[in-house]
Amino acid sequence: MDSTTIQLAYDNGVDTITLNRPEKRNAISYELIEDLLGALEEVAKSSALVLILTGAGKAFCSGMDLENLKALVGRTPEQSLEDTQTMARLFRALYDFPKPTIAAVNGAAIAGGTGLATLCDFTLAVPEAKFGYTEVRIGFVPAIVSTFLLHQVGEKIARDLLLTGRLFDAEEARRIGLVNEIVPAEGLMERARALAGLLMENSPAALRYTKRLLRDATRLEMDAQIEVAIRENAAVRSTADFQEGISSFLEKRKPKWSSPG
Numbered sequence: 001m002d003s004t005t006i007q008l009a010y011d012n013g014v015d016t017i018t019l020n021r022p023e024k025r026n027a028i029s030y031e032l033i034e035d036l037l038g039a040l041e042e043v044a045k046s047s048a049l050v051l052i053l054t055g056a057g058k059a060f061c062s063g064m065d066l067e068n069l070k071a072l073v074g075r076t077p078e079q080s081l082e083d084t085q086t087m088a089r090l091f092r093a094l095y096d097f098p099k100p101t102i103a104a105v106n107g108a109a110i111a112g113g114t115g116l117a118t119l120c121d122f123t124l125a126v127p128e129a130k131f132g133y134t135e136v137r138i139g140f141v142p143a144i145v146s147t148f149l150l151h152q153v154g155e156k157i158a159r160d161l162l163l164t165g166r167l168f169d170a171e172e173a174r175r176i177g178l179v180n181e182i183v184p185a186e187g188l189m190e191r192a193r194a195l196a197g198l199l200m201e202n203s204p205a206a207l208r209y210t211k212r213l214l215r216d217a218t219r220l221e222m223d224a225q226i227e228v229a230i231r232e233n234a235a236v237r238s239t240a241d242f243q244e245g246i247s248s249f250l251e252k253r254k255p256k257w258s259s260p261g
Contacts (some may be wrong), residue, residue: 005032007056008039014196015048022057027065028112033090040093049204050196051097053120054104054189060129061113066250067095072237073246084233087112088144088226095119095148096215098208100199104192105129110167115145118152118178121211124192125170126185131178132167139245139255141236143229147222153177 007018017039019026026032042172043051055061062099075083094101094116103120117123117131133149135142142149149158153176162200173179183191199207236242240258248255 002036005029005035006039008042010046010048010212013047013049013200014045014053014193015046015050015054016054019042019053019061021057022055022059024065025059025062025108026057026113027062027068028067029068030086033086034064035166037090037093040097044098049099049200049207051101052104052189052196053094053101053116054192055106056154057107059107059113060103060105060109061116062108063111063134064236068182069246070250073243075237077128077234077238078238081230081234084144084230087233088230089117091119091144091148092226098211100196100197100207100211102192104188105170105179106188109141110168111135114178115148118173119148122181122195122209123173123179124181124183124188124195125173125179126188127182128185129170129179130167131170132165133162134165134167136163137165137245138175138249139239139243139257140178141232143233143236144226147225147229150225151218151219151222 005019005021007020009016009018017036019032019036021027021029021032072080072083077175100122101120102122102124103117105117105123105125107126107128110130110132111134114131114133117125133142133145146158146162149161157176166207170179174182181191244255244258
């Protein structure tokens with residue numbers, strides 16, 4: 001496919017999608033979302049048996065692009081709802097992907113980047129990788145990713161990560177179940193391809209049916225939770241705290257929260 005934000009490469013049954021905005025630490029832009037959705041659809045229809053997702057440069061994905069953050073402040077309620085639905089569609093497309101997926105996390109994976117890294121079936125990370133659901137620190141709500149996180153780690157850990165917005169390292173991510181393996185940087189892609197090779201020894205049909213079984217086990221509950229999450233994500237954008245959080249982040253200052261909570 002023709003894209004400036006991602007690269008798609010095929011090799012012996014494995015498609016690798018590389019987030020390719022290294023100068024922006026692979027931050028999520030509207031263009032990248034559309035390109036990634038297109039790439040996922042292309043890989044789903046291809047002859048590839050396994051998908052690897054990684055990032056170019058020193059970061060996996062640093063979260064929302066600064067230019068897009070600026071634009072969020074002036075969006076109408078209808079546009080905010082549409083934005084949120086698009087992000088939910090991206091996360092759901094990755095989580096429900098019909099073929100096995102492997103995230104090769106080569107560096108920081110923050111906010112939406114943590115979502116992309118941990119929604120794959122397998123998550124491999126370098127020791128230096130950092131994670132964090134940092135949305136509350138800028139007056140935002142980690143609504144959509146919270147739906148998946150609750151299923152992955154349970155309520156108590158999810159409350160800690162979502163309410164504090166703190167960063168955590170690869171070892172903690174492994175300990176709570178968001179990362180499968182920690183791999184030295186020089187061996188990350190080799191290990192991802194080795195894991196892909198192990199998966200390809202299995203029946204493609206059985207893998208596809210197993211993924212569908214896992215998806216359908218929680219589909220109704222997750223559908224309802226994501227609908228609520230979309231509404232909450234869009235609603236918070238009309239608050240004074242959201243406006244202040246975005247402004248203070250862009251201006252590199254401490255926010256002055258005005259809402260009573």
